[in-house]
Amino acid sequence: MTSNAPGSEAPRSLADLRALIIDIDGVLWRGDTALPGLAAFFTFLREHGIAFRLATNNASLTPAAYIAKLAKFGVVASEEEVLTSALATAAYLRQESPGAKVYVIGEEGICQALREAGLRVVSEEDLTADIVVCSMDRGLNWTKLGNATISLRGGARFVATNDDMTFPTERGITHGNGAILAALSAASGAHPTVVGKPEPLLYEMALASLGRLPRETAAMGDRLETDILGAHRAGLPSILVLSGVASADDAAHAANPPSWVFAGLPELTQAWRSALG
Ligand SMILES: [Mg+2]
Numbered sequence: 001m002t003s004n005a006p007g008s009e010a011p012r013s014l015a016d017l018r019a020l021i022i023d024i025d026g027v028l029w030r031g032d033t034a035l036p037g038l039a040a041f042f043t044f045l046r047e048h049g050i051a052f053r054l055a056t057n058n059a060s061l062t063p064a065a066y067i068a069k070l071a072k073f074g075v076v077a078s079e080e081e082v083l084t085s086a087l088a089t090a091a092y093l094r095q096e097s098p099g100a101k102v103y104v105i106g107e108e109g110i111c112q113a114l115r116e117a118g119l120r121v122v123s124e125e126d127l128t129a130d131i132v133v134c135s136m137d138r139g140l141n142w143t144k145l146g147n148a149t150i151s152l153r154g155g156a157r158f159v160a161t162n163d164d165m166t167f168p169t170e171r172g173i174t175h176g177n178g179a180i181l182a183a184l185s186a187a188s189g190a191h192p193t194v195v196g197k198p199e200p201l202l203y204e205m206a207l208a209s210l211g212r213l214p215r216e217t218a219a220m221g222d223r224l225e226t227d228i229l230g231a232h233r234a235g236l237p238s239i240l241v242l243s244g245v246a247s248a249d250d251a252a253h254a255a256n257p258p259s260w261v262f263a264g265l266p267e268l269t270q271a272w273r274s275a276l277g
Helices: 038-047 063-072 085-096 108-118 144-154 175-189 201-210 223-232 248-252 265-275
Strands: 018-024 052-057 080-083 099-103 131-134 158-159 166-169 172-175 217-221 238-240 260-262
Touching: 018 201, 038 260, 038 265, 052 201, 063 080, 063 172, 080 085, 085 108, 085 131, 085 158, 099 108, 099 144, 131 144, 131 175, 144 172, 158 175, 166 175, 201 217, 201 223, 217 223, 223 238, 238 265, 260 265
Parallel strands: 018 052, 018 217, 052 080, 099 131, 131 158, 217 238, 238 260
Antiparallel strands: 166 172
16 A cells, blocks of 8 residues: 545445446456456455456446456456446437437447336448447448548537547557547547546446445555546545556555555455455
8 A cells, every 4th residue: 555545435445335336447457467466455355355346447348248258267256347438428328318329339238238227329421420439340441430420520528438438458558538539529520529538427437336324445456547537526435456557656646535545356355365464
């Protein structure tokens, strides 16, 4: 542990926490490579009855796909324990624009969530969408960017699952959805409504489903401008791990410092175990 910032939302000790809202990329894995201590961390949480929700800005996978990926790394979780910005975006649009036609830049995670929320996902050639939703799409190409631009210039609403500028992979840090949004904004003049962290919806959904008080629930992630800023806004204590995007230097200069900083999962697990005596 390198810091425990003052503030009303910061509990005195890790031992005071009863629940966690856990980011995924850069925290549990990078790409298809698990980070050290992954299975042992979840064993610790289960042994001590610490409830959790995985809450990710990454909208590419469905909850079922996350469960399958966790299982590959020896972690058993249920679909109810996974929240994605795809689910939050679908919940938001079901409320704001029920039944609307949506052009999607994105993968199965967002398409399935939108369909299940009653939105109509239009085909690749259809340029009559009411809304363009943009999220991580590893099959993104010139035609998709063109279709989204034409729809936006024609007056479609612009909604983004998240605006992370970068994305941690095992090859290094690459562009994130925010970089694609910047391209679409430059071409269309439209600016997106962003649903994911640091906006409050994802953390609110996680807190509601955990049924715990904010002061006994920490948000954990690898990124200051989404995970940790979102925690500050939601009044939650926060845990930064340095296994993803943010460095120790970033953490030291953060405008909204995390409550705790750890190198990674093994260091957090060890400190938490000690705090519990
Ligand atoms: Mg992350």
